[in-house]
Amino acid sequence: MEYDKYAYEPFAVTVDLAVLTVRDGALHVLLVERGQDPYAGHWALPGGFVEPDESAETAARRELAEETGLSDVTGLHLEQLRTYSEPDRDPRMRVVSVAFTALLPDAPEPHGGSDAADARWVECDTALPVAFDHDRILADARDRVGAQLEYTCLATAFCPPEFTLGELRQVYETVWGTELDRPNFRRKVLATPGFVEPVPGAARLTGGRGKPAALYRAGPATSLVPPLLRPSREGRPA
Amino acid sequence: MEYDKYAYEPFAVTVDLAVLTVRDGALHVLLVERGQDPYAGHWALPGGFVEPDESAETAARRELAEETGLSDVTGLHLEQLRTYSEPDRDPRMRVVSVAFTALLPDAPEPHGGSDAADARWVECDTALPVAFDHDRILADARDRVGAQLEYTCLATAFCPPEFTLGELRQVYETVWGTELDRPNFRRKVLATPGFVEPVPGAARLTGGRGKPAALYRAGPATSLVPPLLRPSREGRPA
DNA sequence: CGTGTTTATAGTCCAAGTGACCATTAAGGG
DNA sequence: CCCTTAATGGTCACTTGGACTATAAACACG
Numbered sequence: 015m016e017y018d019k020y021a022y023e024p025f026a027v028t029v030d031l032a033v034l035t036v037r038d039g040a041l042h043v044l045l046v047e048r049g050q051d052p053y054a055g056h057w058a059l060p061g062g063f064v065e066p067d068e069s070a071e072t073a074a075r076r077e078l079a080e081e082t083g084l085s086d087v088t089g090l091h092l093e094q095l096r097t098y099s100e101p102d103r104d105p106r107m108r109v110v111s112v113a114f115t116a117l118l119p120d121a122p123e124p125h126g127g128s129d130a131a132d133a134r135w136v137e138c139d140t141a142l143p144v145a146f147d148h149d150r151i152l153a154d155a156r157d158r159v160g161a162q163l164e165y166t167c168l169a170t171a172f173c174p175p176e177f178t179l180g181e182l183r184q185v186y187e188t189v190w191g192t193e194l195d196r197p198n199f200r201r202k203v204l205a206t207p208g209f210v211e212p213v214p215g216a217a218r219l220t221g222g223r224g225k226p227a228a229l230y231r232a233g234p235a236t237s238l239v240p241p242l243l244r245p246s247r248e249g250r251p252a
Numbered sequence: 253m254e255y256d257k258y259a260y261e262p263f264a265v266t267v268d269l270a271v272l273t274v275r276d277g278a279l280h281v282l283l284v285e286r287g288q289d290p291y292a293g294h295w296a297l298p299g300g301f302v303e304p305d306e307s308a309e310t311a312a313r314r315e316l317a318e319e320t321g322l323s324d325v326t327g328l329h330l331e332q333l334r335t336y337s338e339p340d341r342d343p344r345m346r347v348v349s350v351a352f353t354a355l356l357p358d359a360p361e362p363h364g365g366s367d368a369a370d371a372r373w374v375e376c377d378t379a380l381p382v383a384f385d386h387d388r389i390l391a392d393a394r395d396r397v398g399a400q401l402e403y404t405c406l407a408t409a410f411c412p413p414e415f416t417l418g419e420l421r422q423v424y425e426t427v428w429g430t431e432l433d434r435p436n437f438r439r440k441v442l443a444t445p446g447f448v449e450p451v452p453g454a455a456r457l458t459g460g461r462g463k464p465a466a467l468y469r470a471g472p473a474t475s476l477v478p479p480l481l482r483p484s485r486e487g488r489p490a
Numbered sequence: 491c492g493t494g495t496t497t498a499t500a501g502t503c504c505a506a507g508t509g510a511c512c513a514t515t516a517a518g519g520g
Numbered sequence: 521c522c523c524t525t526a527a528t529g530g531t532c533a534c535t536t537g538g539a540c541t542a543t544a545a546a547c548a549c550g
Binding site for chain 1: 261262263264265302304305306307308309332334335337338339346348350403477478479481484
């Protein structure tokens with residue numbers, strides 16, 4: 015490999031974030047409204063340039079803090095998704111973007127941050143024209159997260175620090191778009207060591223309509239073996 | 253996002269390839285010997301710059317053809333691994349590298365190609381000092397491939413067009429570093445629709461020492477549900 | 491030439507896992 | 521006060537997968 019920085023057209027390197035959360039039984043993504051061309055007025059994934067002294071991960075966490083307005087993003091799940099490098103993905107210049115997936119427990123309304131005209135949570139299933147190739151990034155992020163729910167304990171990243179098994183089950187049902195049997199889901203989760211841990215004291219009462227549920231915290235486990243397979247689309251009569 | 257190509261230090265964008273193959277019951281990786289500083293004389297993963305009109309995927313496939321000397325790399329499994337962007341990963345300048353994993357069936361000896369002093373297959377487990385952060389890239393590639401064998405049909409990418417179930421099993425055993433029960437492996441593979449398909453005619457005779465094995469081809473399936481879990485390191489008495 | 495080794499293949503047995511249920515408990519809403 | 525809702529506890533049958541035995545068909549070696 016020869017290195018001659020003047021022999022090649024310089025690349026701009028950016029990060030794009032697919033910040034996902036579960037709200038009202040639907041998967042939502044954080045989008046910002048672009049204030050300038052190209053795609054002025056379109057919605058787009060939050061993101062920005064990687065600074066000269068940053069890694070892409072550092073830049074992504076900085077952007078996450080800026081765009082969500084959260085004071086503490088250290089505990090949030092942030093993971094590299096993949097890199098998008100098609101030569102024509104940005105009409106102005108050569109931009110290579112490292113995309114990340116971030117999972118948030120609750121959904122605080124974002125303040126239209128730094129360089130974005132507006133920022134808001136948008137339901138993923140609404141057919142919304144988004145800028146650049148961000149629709150593909152978002153689709154890839156949904157695929158990845160859906161697959162990860164099967165064989166990791168990642169679902170707790172969508173939940174607040176203390177949660178009920180019903181809330182955890184709704185995460186699966188929302189991301190997968192299926193219904194799960196309550197008793198079987200409970201048995202599977204509780205049979206997996208380190209997935210969830212009971213909160214010593216209380217049980218939640220005031221909120222829902224049914225019998226109050228016990229509270230759990232996320233456990234130390236990260237992988238889920240054997241996996242929790244989503245109901246197959248096969249074998250269903252037409 | 254503001255785009256001003258002069259406001260930021262330019263990034264060089266490269267691709268690095270972890271080209272893996274199974275040979276003699278051991279996982280091998282294609283390494284090239286660097287001819288110049290830094291790391292002159294060290295071994296490194298093959299790779300190179302992304303050209304102005306290329307995507308990272310295109311560049312990776314071009315490099316794969318160049319480095320392996322294979323005339324046809326269209327059928328080979330090439331997959332984006334992740335992007336490495338630590339600011340100090342290259343001592344000379346800011347280089348962001350998109351790493352790929354490639355899986356090869358057999359192991360034709362590479363010709364020391366274009367800009368590499370030498371190229372050869374190296375057993376992955378040999379503790380070899382490699383340049384830059386390529387040891388981490390290689391470790392990530394091994395992790396990824398090992399995990400993918402569990403829940404995808406990717407193992408056939410290590411095999412020639414026609415192969416026996418014993419060869420397929422050796423792929424698993426080599427990548428995972430474990431032994432698998434022959435009858436159980438056979439039952440699992442054959443019970444998965446579309447994983448492998450029998451070759452109409454022949455059965456292999458001349459090669460091995462034991463009873464001749466039937467030949468199979470890779471089937472159309474890509475995902476392996478339920479997965480083929482590797483034997484756990486747990487539950488083993490000390 | 492026969493015997494032993496090696497590998498492929500067929501089949502058995504049983505424990506764990508899981509889907510499909512049913513039943514009970516404990517809240518809130520009319 | 522009854523109905524609805526949701527959590528929780530439990531059963532049962534079927535499937536999966538790990539451990540294991542047995543047979544078949546090649547080669548190596550004396």
